[in-house]
Amino acid sequence: MARFELLSADQHQDLRLIAQGETPHFTSVITSEFFEAANSLPIMLTKNSETGEFFAVVILSMKSGEPPIKNLAQRGGFVPLSLQCQGFYISDQQIAIDRDNPRFSSTEGEALFTASRQPAECLRKVQHTLGKLHIGQEQNQAFIKAMTENQLIEPVDLDFSFEKGERISLKGLYSISLDSLHQLDDAKVIEFFRSGYMQLAYLVAGSLKQFNSLAHMRNQALLSKTETT
Amino acid sequence: MKPIKKIVVVGGGTAGWLTACIIAARHKGREASGFSVTLIESANTPTIGVGEGTWPTMRSTLSRIGVSETEFFRQCDAAFKQGALFSRWTTGQASDAYFHPLMLPQGFSHTNLVPHWLQQNLHKSSEQNFCDAVCPQGVICQKGLAPKTISHAEFEAVANYAYHLDAGKFAVFLQQHACKQLNVQHRIADVTQVKLTDSGDIDRLVLNGDQEIAGDLFIDCTGFRALLIGDAMQVPFKDCKDILFCDTALAVQVPYENEFSPIATHTISTAQSAGWIWDIGLPTRRGVGHVYSSQHISDEQAERELAAYIGKDSVSARKIKIRAGHRETFWKNNCVAVGLSAGFMEPLEASAIVMIELSAKLIAEQLPVCREVMDIVAKRFNATTLYRWGRIIDFLKLHYVLTQRRDSDFWRDNLDPSSIPDRLKELLLLWSYQSPWFHDEFNQVEEIFPAASYQYVLYGMKFKTQVEADTLQNTAKYAERLLRENRNLTEKLGLSLPYHRDLIMKIHERGLQTV
Numbered sequence: 159m160a161r162f163e164l165l166s167a168d169q170h171q172d173l174r175l176i177a178q179g180e181t182p183h184f185t186s187v188i189t190s191e192f193f194e195a196a197n198s199l200p201i202m203l204t205k206n207s208e209t210g211e212f213f214a215v216v217i218l219s220m221k222s223g224e225p226p227i228k229n230l231a232q233r234g235g236f237v238p239l240s241l242q243c244q245g246f247y248i249s250d251q252q253i254a255i256d257r258d259n260p261r262f263s264s265t266e267g268e269a270l271f272t273a274s275r276q277p278a279e280c281l282r283k284v285q286h287t288l289g290k291l292h293i294g295q296e297q298n299q300a301f302i303k304a305m306t307e308n309q310l311i312e313p314v315d316l317d318f319s320f321e322k323g324e325r326i327s328l329k330g331l332y333s334i335s336l337d338s339l340h341q342l343d344d345a346k347v348i349e350f351f352r353s354g355y356m357q358l359a360y361l362v363a364g365s366l367k368q369f370n371s372l373a374h375m376r377n378q379a380l381l382s383k384t385e386t387t
Numbered sequence: 388m389k390p391i392k393k394i395v396v397v398g399g400g401t402a403g404w405l406t407a408c409i410i411a412a413r414h415k416g417r418e419a420s421g422f423s424v425t426l427i428e429s430a431n432t433p434t435i436g437v438g439e440g441t442w443p444t445m446r447s448t449l450s451r452i453g454v455s456e457t458e459f460f461r462q463c464d465a466a467f468k469q470g471a472l473f474s475r476w477t478t479g480q481a482s483d484a485y486f487h488p489l490m491l492p493q494g495f496s497h498t499n500l501v502p503h504w505l506q507q508n509l510h511k512s513s514e515q516n517f518c519d520a521v522c523p524q525g526v527i528c529q530k531g532l533a534p535k536t537i538s539h540a541e542f543e544a545v546a547n548y549a550y551h552l553d554a555g556k557f558a559v560f561l562q563q564h565a566c567k568q569l570n571v572q573h574r575i576a577d578v579t580q581v582k583l584t585d586s587g588d589i590d591r592l593v594l595n596g597d598q599e600i601a602g603d604l605f606i607d608c609t610g611f612r613a614l615l616i617g618d619a620m621q622v623p624f625k626d627c628k629d630i631l632f633c634d635t636a637l638a639v640q641v642p643y644e645n646e647f648s649p650i651a652t653h654t655i656s657t658a659q660s661a662g663w664i665w666d667i668g669l670p671t672r673r674g675v676g677h678v679y680s681s682q683h684i685s686d687e688q689a690e691r692e693l694a695a696y697i698g699k700d701s702v703s704a705r706k707i708k709i710r711a712g713h714r715e716t717f718w719k720n721n722c723v724a725v726g727l728s729a730g731f732m733e734p735l736e737a738s739a740i741v742m743i744e745l746s747a748k749l750i751a752e753q754l755p756v757c758r759e760v761m762d763i764v765a766k767r768f769n770a771t772t773l774y775r776w777g778r779i780i781d782f783l784k785l786h787y788v789l790t791q792r793r794d795s796d797f798w799r800d801n802l803d804p805s806s807i808p809d810r811l812k813e814l815l816l817l818w819s820y821q822s823p824w825f826h827d828e829f830n831q832v833e834e835i836f837p838a839a840s841y842q843y844v845l846y847g848m849k850f851k852t853q854v855e856a857d858t859l860q861n862t863a864k865y866a867e868r869l870l871r872e873n874r875n876l877t878e879k880l881g882l883s884l885p886y887h888r889d890l891i892m893k894i895h896e897r898g899l900q901t902v
């Protein structure tokens with residue numbers, strides 16, 4: 159459960175932030191992160207269950223509850239902005255936090271506020287990142303709108319078989335259809351090229367291949383586990 | 388060779404526009420070679436303006452003609468329909484009701500659950516109704532939940548669904564789509580004369596007394612008027628009022644208490660003294676109507692029953708005469724009838740619009756290439772369509788022959804053996820020993836009412852089929868599993884689906900994705 163509170167120096171003077179939270183199954187990414195993300199992780203589109211609207215995510219593990227398959231080094235140091243802001247939200251121009259997020263502690267981590275009740279370095283970073291995310295959201299929406307309007311989004315079936323007959327199928331994920339992309343008329347192609355959407359679309363479509371490496375690595379991990387036991 | 392390229396549809400009601408859209412969409416891309424669909428409608432003869440319940444076929448029809456489901460919801464005041472609740476049909480008591488949902492029973496394609504359910508209920512003091520035992524949709528309807536969520540794509544479903552819609556708005560919606568997207572030519576004019584060739588084909592239509600329009604195939608969608616198939620082609624009408632007695636309808640619109648009132652996600656059909664009342668929930672209002680036999684009660688009595696249903700002292704309803712029956716043939720020479728001009732039976736199972744869809748689809752798919760082969764296509768069309776009307780008659784009559792009501796002449800007369808078609812009598816005898824399942828009885832492609840529908844009505848109305856316990860052993864385990872899975876699914880969907888009105892509001896606000 160989440161417990162949201164507006165962040166204030168008064169109330170959260172003693173609160174500390176642990177640098178890294180738990181890594182989820184997937185996390186949202188903005189278009190400015192696509193280049194870096196696509197190098198190591200699949201970028202997928204999925205629907206917001208409240209609104210049905212698409213948003214972009216990177217897949218970090220094959221199953222919720224499992225640790226990320228690639229560590230920081232294997233991701234080339236890539237930490238999605240949304241993870242950097244884990245536990246923080248924007249609510250009516252103000253920063254809110256989810257007190258129940260395990261990143262918040264009264265003993266461990268860096269203090270959020272200085273003794274003089276000013277935002278400390280770590281909170282400044284979060285503020286800055288939240289700002290980037292906020293702007294990024296609008297760009298994401300514009301990109302997704304362009305993809306939806308031109309019917310470029312397609313559902314993908316992802317079924318994986320692992321050691322010992324384990325099967326995992328990921329549901330509700332979408333990508334950009336290369337076939338549909340190739341059918342765009344010339345004017346659209348130029349428009350998308352100029353706006354950068356063409357590259358973004360290819361990055362999304364191409365990053366689908368990263369599932370192979372995720373699945374392979376997970377299988378290797380399973381195998382080495384079996385060997386040791 | 389005389390090619391068939393110019394299609395002329397007469398009539399701009401639900402039948403005319405749906406047929407024009409279905410044919411134009413199917414033959415899109417042939418315009419360059421001279422193919423065209425023209426629709427002529429009169430400004431002086433209004434459309435019937437009722438007919439608000441559909442079948443799930445409408446989902447594939449809308450998707451095939453290329454409309455957006457989101458726009459359809461926004462512009463046609465549409466709602467989800469997940470079946471029908473039949474109230475007071477069996478015993479007439481206030482507590483007497485059963486669902487005819489649109490989902491098939493669990494595992495329907497491999498196992499018939501009916502005998503298993505019957506067998507289980509023999510040994511139980513309180514019986515679980517058939518619908519709830521085999522599918523989750525009755526519970527979904529009762530809870531007022533939608534058949535999907537906002538993250539399901541257009542036309543995608545968790546629970547099978549059809550629509551309730553505003554008939555007037557639907558015709559306008561289809562018209563815009565037909566003219567803007569499908570290149571259907573629209574002419575507003577009265578057909579005043581039909582000119583035939585020597586061979587009896589329609590050569591041309593005279594419009595407004597002075598203009599003429601020629602065509603290769605003429606589709607009669609002129610409603611009860613039956614201008615082409617009846618007047619011009621002289622195809623006789625085959626009455627079936629000796630089987631189905633209802634001949635009059637009173638229709639009203641009822642406002643909701645407020646804008647948040649729940650919208651029923653099923654048609655409610657409540658039996659009366661000499662007919663029944665339909666109740667269809669749209670987002671902005673309910674459409675309610677009394678369908679009755681004027682042989683059995685007076686219009687005043689029918690009005691009183693309708694007023695009592697709505698909870699008022701009196702109503703001012705629109706009266707519509709209906710004539711139960713259909714044409715002897717539907718396609719004669721180069722003229723084919725679709726919609727009310729082809730036939731009509733009381734709207735107890737919303738069979739009219741689905742017949743329009745199926746007929747138009749058949750015409751579009753089998754469209755003869757040239758006049759030389761048209762009679763062959765016509766013959767096949769007629770055989771299929773006649774079969775379908777026959778099945779509609781059987782299925783509607785089924786609701787009346789299973790009743791235990793004896794409280795008025797209407798219900799008693801319905802049980803008169805001379806009013807029951809032989810085929811239905813035979814089936815009822817068969818079904819008292821073995822339950823209907825799709826393999827045995829229903830082999831026609833695109834059967835209007837699948838065997839599952841018969842199961843829901845038969846066992847909803849407490850029909851008794853004998854069960855030989857030893858015939859069940861083979862499938863007992865599997866049936867157990869299916870029944871258990873259904874309980875789980877019912878619970879899961881009950882928790883995860885949104886309220887009907889909430890989802891419709893969200894569709895208006897946000898729209899559904901196309902994928």
Ligand SMILES: Cc1cc2nc3c(=O)[nH]c(=O)nc-3n(C[C@H](O)[C@H](O)[C@H](O)COP(=O)(O)OP(=O)(O)OC[C@H]3O[C@@H](n4cnc5c(N)ncnc54)[C@H](O)[C@@H]3O)c2cc1C
Nearest residue numbers: 398399400402429435438440578609610726727734739740
């Ligand atoms: C009481 C009632 C309830 C119903 N409920 C349901 C239901 O729940 N579900 C369902 O599926 N169906 C239902 N129906 C049936 C449904 O309403 C019709 O099948 C559907 O509306 C199709 O009608 P239509 O287009 O054939 O005829 P109409 O709507 O009557 O259209 C006839 C058209 O022909 C045109 N026309 C007539 N004469 C001429 C002429 N001389 N020149 C040019 N144009 C002409 C008219 O202008 C009009 O556009 C119901 C019907 C009734 C009566």
